[in-house]
Amino acid sequence: GAVVSQHPSWVICKSGTSVKIxxxxxxxQATTMFWYRQFPKQSLMLMATSNEGSxxxxxxGVEKDKFLINHASLTLSTLTVTSAHPExxxxxxxxxxxxxxxxxxxLHFGNGTRLTVT
Amino acid sequence: DAKTTQPPSMDCAEGRAANLPCxxxxxxxxxxxxxxxxxHSQGPQYIIHGLKNNETxxxxxxxxxxxxxxxTLILPHATLRDTAVYYCTYGGxxxxxxxxxxxxxxxxx
Numbered sequence: 001g002a003v004v005s006q007h008p009s010w011v012i013c014k015s016g017t018s019v020k021i022x023x024x025x026x027x028x029q030a031t032t033m034f035w036y037r038q039f040p041k042q043s044l045m046l047m048a049t050s051n052e053g054s055x056x057x058x059x060x061g062v063e064k065d066k067f068l069i070n071h072a073s074l075t076l077s078t079l080t081v082t083s084a085h086p087e088x089x090x091x092x093x094x095x096x097x098x099x100x101x102x103x104x105x106x107l108h109f110g111n112g113t114r115l116t117v118t
Numbered sequence: 119d120a121k122t123t124q125p126p127s128m129d130c131a132e133g134r135a136a137n138l139p140c141x142x143x144x145x146x147x148x149x150x151x152x153x154x155x156x157x158h159s160q161g162p163q164y165i166i167h168g169l170k171n172n173e174t175x176x177x178x179x180x181x182x183x184x185x186x187x188x189x190t191l192i193l194p195h196a197t198l199r200d201t202a203v204y205y206c207t208y209g210g211x212x213x214x215x216x217x218x219x220x221x222x223x224x225x226x227x
Contacts, residue, residue: 006161034214044162044217046210057212093161095214102213106152109161 003027006094006110013084013117021079021113023094029074030096034107035067038091047092050077084117091115122206122218129224130200136193138221140206143187149209153180153191155202156220162205165191196225 003026013019023033031052036044048064050056050071058064066088068080077096081088094110123141130136142151150169154162166173166180168189173180179192193200205220 004161032213034212036217043205043219046214046216049212049214091159097213099213103148103209104150106164106167107215108164109154111161112159114159 002108004094004096004108004110006113008113009111010114015085015117016083018080018082019084019115021092023077023096023110025075025096028098030077031074031099032097033071033077034095035069035079036093036095038093044093081115084115086117089115089117124206124218124221126219127222127224129226130196132198132225132227133195136196136200136223136225138191138204138223139188140190141188142206142208145186145208151182151189151206151208152215153178153204153206155204157202198225198227201225
């Protein structure tokens with residue numbers, strides 16, 4: 001199956017600082033990247049969708065100026081949580097896709113980043 | 119958007135088959151149903167997917183009803199390592215997957 005590398009796996013930061021999460025597709029070109037977050041004991045919720053070279057599309061209720069997404073290359077996308085606050089503490093998961101057979105082939109996911117803001 | 123209904127939790131004895139049901143009555147005719155599982159603090163792991171026909175792979179079997187409104191994931195011989203949250207899911211408007219609350223499967227010795 002597709003190899004997805006997400007880094008870091010966990011991070012603790014102080015309130016007001018920014019954190020960058022990287023997601024790499026190691027054996028395919030990711031034209032589209034889905035970013036999810038998961039609060040404790042809840043399911044994965046889509047935050048945003050980005051296409052390589054384009055601006056990301058954010059889901060309702062997700063602040064685009066707070067969660068900066070860069071998808072400048074076909075193998076790397078980053079999510080930066082700016083001015084993080086304790087309520088941003090969550091599990092962030094990326095899901096890159098080549099876009100081929102979208103809907104007919106499984107999506108693959110990174111192993112997630114556990115963000116704790118103190 | 120997609121909506122699935124699964125029992126919140128199930129227990130299964132080690133070595134026995136685990137049958138996990140899912141209702142997806144609003145799935146459209148050309149949408150695949152996917153099953154994933156998530157072990158604590160990890161990303162979702164793909165298990166199996168199908169459209170109309172039953173499917174089997176090295177991990178599990180998938181039984182889809184003829185009307186496609188529900189499906190059952192079968193783990194034929196559950197092990198302790200199969201303890202996880204299992205999600206059935208299908209498509210969002212952008213090609214993403216929409217996840218419900220899933221079923222927490224506990225495999226007990």
